[in-house]
Amino acid sequence: QKLNTIKSKAAIAWGPNQPLTIEEIDVELPKKGEVLVKIIASGVCHTDAFTLSGEDPEGIFPVILGHEGGGIVEQIGEGVTSVAVGDHVIPLYTPECGECKFCQSGKTNLCQKIRETQGKGLMPDGTSRFSLNGKAIFHYMGCSTFSEYTVLPEISLAKVNPKAPLEEVCLLGCGVTTGMGAVMNTAKVEVGDTVAIFGLGGIGLSAVIGAAMAKASRIIAIDINESKFELAKKLGATDCINPKDYDKPIQDVIVELTDGGVDYSFECIGNVNVMRSALECCHKGWGESIIIGVAGAGQEISTRPFQLVTGRVWRGTAFGGVKGRSELPEYVERYLAGEFALNDFITHTMSLEKINEAFELMHEGKSIRSVIHF
Ligand code: NAD
Ligand code: AHE
Ligand code: ZN
Ligand code: ZN
Secondary structure, eight states: OOTTEEEEEEEEBOSTTOOOEEEEEEEEOOOTTEEEEEEEEEEOOHHHHHHHTTOOTTOOSSBOOOOEEEEEEEEEOTTOOSOOTTOEEEEOSSOOOSOSHHHHHSSOSOOOTTHHHHHTTOOTTSOOSEEETTEEEBOSTTTOOSBSEEEEEGGGEEEEOTTSOHHHHGGGGTHHHHHHHIIIIIIOOOTTOEEEEEOOSHHHHHHHHHHHHTTOSEEEEEOSOGGGHHHHHHHTOSEEEOGGGOSSOHHHHHHHHTTSOBSEEEEOSOOHHHHHHHHHTBOTTTOEEEEOSOOOTTOOOOOOTHHHHTTOEEEEOSGGGOOHHHHHHHHHHHHHTTSSOSTTTEEEEEEGGGHHHHHHHHHTTOOSEEEEEO
């Protein structure tokens, strides 16, 4: 074994649509401002599948995917002060440096301090900490949680209450925070508002939870897979609709159901045609549609500009607008206080060796979240 490295079991994605393989890789110990984290659990998000499909313009291989994790600090690099060995942490694909123009603006959670290198699969110094037989393996979204050990910049870690089970709160590393945050921070849904949520995976169902917490009067949940409806109803959906049951556009159905359209809609699929429906089911004059879903390379959205001229608003959100270091710990506290459950989402748990099954279950529409236990 090389000096300054440790061995780690990791799932490697070698190229688009190739099954991941489990390898024993070398992980370099953390450099200045970096932290070695032992991953305890990681959810599998549709964005991992999206990048694996080859549709992600930033997709790069070979790579260690995974960005919805929970772990424990194993070692800190020089100058790290905000976390210590033993701390429980959630990796952040949207870091929070507190210093960049974006952090200082107070208008966004999209810290850009390390965005460029992160998008290239590298640490901020432009190199990778992962290798297999001397060949570099890329990082993913600054997280790479499908590895027993991973290295992250200090600014990419939220320190959370150690009382929270990491096997559950890992879901706050992406899906649940994204959906709830989109409703509460981005849209700012208020008591009595009407809401339509397209796509009832981990993101859409979390948006349902957010809308129920905000006391929306009507929560219309839309999916082509009706097996999602039971949980959507349990979480607070008032109406569940399958677009395949209608011979007219789903936006027309929703406009009729809601006396002119909803106050807010959320696209949680990544389908540009559904994004149009989500905009056009909004109420004239004020309805806002929030894009959460991630669409593939070359895809574009379209609508008649008249839709916007007449007051509808098209917006988007990443990580639910949540600033990871300063705001995510509070989500963990709210979970611990019983404000929302996470176990409803965990339809499957498995070891890293079975990770390809998690992708299969997702594509078959059989899972909400598979959580990998290390
Ligand atoms: P998922 O695969 O678990 O759920 C998607 C749901 O959409 C499924 O229930 C599926 O049946 C449904 N669906 C598919 N096509 C449909 C259609 N034409 N009409 C209605 N329903 C349809 O995915 P997920 O993990 O919940 O992620 C959802 C999307 O959000 C993905 O695009 C993902 O990349 C994106 N995402 C974005 C952010 C962000 O920060 N913006 C964060 C996480 C995930
Ligand atoms: N890399 C893609 C876009 C992927 C994307 O939009 N990612 C979301 C998070 S999805 C989490 O499941 C995001 O945060 N985007 C903001 C950012 O800075 O990446 C592409 O199209 O190039
Ligand atoms: Zn995600
Ligand atoms: Zn910043």
